Amino acid sequence: MARPGQQQFYNKLEAILTELPWYVEEYIDKKRRKLSAASLLNYCHDFKIFFSWLLSEGFFEGSMKDVPLPLLEKLTTQQIEDFLSFLKFELNNKDLTINRKLSALKSLFNYLQNIAETDDLQPYISRNVMAKIELNSVKEDQETTANRMEGKILIGDEYEQFRAFVANDYLQIVQDDKKKVNFYTFNRERDTAIVSLFLGSGLRLSELVGLDISDIDFKKSCARVIRKGNKEQYVYFSEQAMLDLLTYLEIRNARYKVEKNNKALFISAPMGPKGKSRRLTPRAIEKLVEKYAISFGKPSLSVHKLRHSFATRYHAEINDVPKLRRQLGHSSVQTTMIYTHIKNEDLKNAINKLNMPKD
Template sequence: MALAYHEELDKKNTLKLRKLQKDLPAFCNAFFRGIDQITASRTKIAYAYDLKVFFTYLMEELKLHDSIEQFTISDVENCSIPELEEYMEYLKYRTKKKKNADGEMETVDILNHNKSIKRKISSLKSFYNYLYKAGLISSNKASLLSLPKLSQEEIIRMDQGEIAEFLDEVENGNQLSKKEREFHEKNNVRDLAMMQLMLGTGIRVSECVGLNLSDLDFNNNGIRIHRKGGKNVTIYFSDEVESGLRAYLEERKLKIPASGHEEALFLSIQNKRISVRSVEKMVKKYAGRVTPLKHITPHKLRSSYGTNLYQETGDIYLVADVLGHSDVNTTKKHYAALEEERRRSVRNVVRLRKEEGES
């Protein structure tokens, strides 16, 4: 199953987290141990990055210590609410020194929008909340911080006409450059199978690249995937998707997978398991020819599927289940505009009084 792929990914993330923790105060290790069983590895890595920004603020702006390693829990507890609010201001715009291409240090500007600020403050709240519940600090001042409000973003997706054009481009590559067509001739069957699968099931790009040959079940037209949170589920695909997968499998039989990648369903040109980054580039290449103004990503393919499913069924709970949303409110938030459109469309369905001559 794809589980082996995700276990390997978790292993790499765990090693990366351990490396990041070395740049944080030693007492932060208790936080990461405390959340280990309830937090995804990628989320913990994001926490580590965000906490480093926080301690950098305390060091550079409040001049508390000369290095991050010198901080203690008392420093965290003694931060006042105004200082935490100043941190939110600091996040909007700050500078950072980094090496350029010539190996020289230079100052770069970092501008964060509300979405990024909200994530970093949420990380800080989780950190303070753990320390407070564990009895390591006597008060949780971060809980009093207000998160920035985010404007409701329009769902970027492809309509059915654009999806058809997109798949035509994946299949034929008519608008690709000469160099791109050379690669296209070698990979178009694989690319079409992947794009049809993602557009036809709404699976995440990480779920797609993590598929193994054994995860395919043509008897029931289903694939077994490893969801976020560790849950394994079966997702069903259409006859059109099946056709693309079977065509790719015939081609895959002619390939010799690299060592350690024998079970991977989708192989790269090097005959290794294809990476998330490669799929992101693939989608960008094809979508850029068909919908250049929409900036379509693998996640937007997922949004396109969710939109089409909701428009066809009107069942927000079904959409939430198929997309793997643990909370239907997450789905409702993303498809609120479509719900409003459906409510408006039925305004004349119920008639209070019939017109003369109607039975």
């Protein structure tokens, strides 16, 4: 079930797909599970510019929707360079924008050559001209990196909304699938505690995976972690993370049938002939975050993006770079400075008010 904002993007996506070739629609369908509707819509806009250019240059006489696959197979590297020059000098696209459009085309052509196949198991195209074209060399400054990151992290109310989604609202998404309902109900407290701890501390995936129960200081709301360089550090986490941890620990031993010698904080469901539970693996945590992110309508959200989300919020509310650097365990302050360039909701709202008509 798409959220209202997402549904608008889906509607626009369906409309633009009616103008594009069938193989583009097939490619987009394959990407729906991994990319947001907004990202897919951007891809389609980029594809439309490319196919429109093909028609304007006389490569094909007909509609955009009917551009055949053999035409793509016969394009030369010089013709693609001409298209990139068109983007730069006719559309005034910057190098980063050109790279984005080129990346979208590279992904499409890669699908046509290496993933899609005909009924007789042949690739859609045997020659991929886009594989021969290099992206522009662009060195991002901190503000550019921050702006690119901003659309992929939790901003403003999304911070609480995502935690609440994992804690409760996900059930509405899977309510018609008994297997998923049972799996979610079994792991709800654990998954909520994991997401809450990421959002409330900014821990790295490896740091969270390695936590034992004895590493948690319940009086001071902090955790003992081993950071990069094998350095030991105590990292503070939020009150909400503490509450979610305590809720999880109330059911941990009985529900997961934890053996006394298993001190891992986060445990997998009992597996194997003997039904033993074990420490959750990094990949298992990545997959559970990915599952909730896709259902939440923000498929680009990952474990690392949860860390970025924490850092962005921390800086917006506290504005203390040295403390944030220590909390995140950065060796260089320059890495931490990226978060000072990400716009927060208060700044956006203040700017929006400047544009409001006066009475």
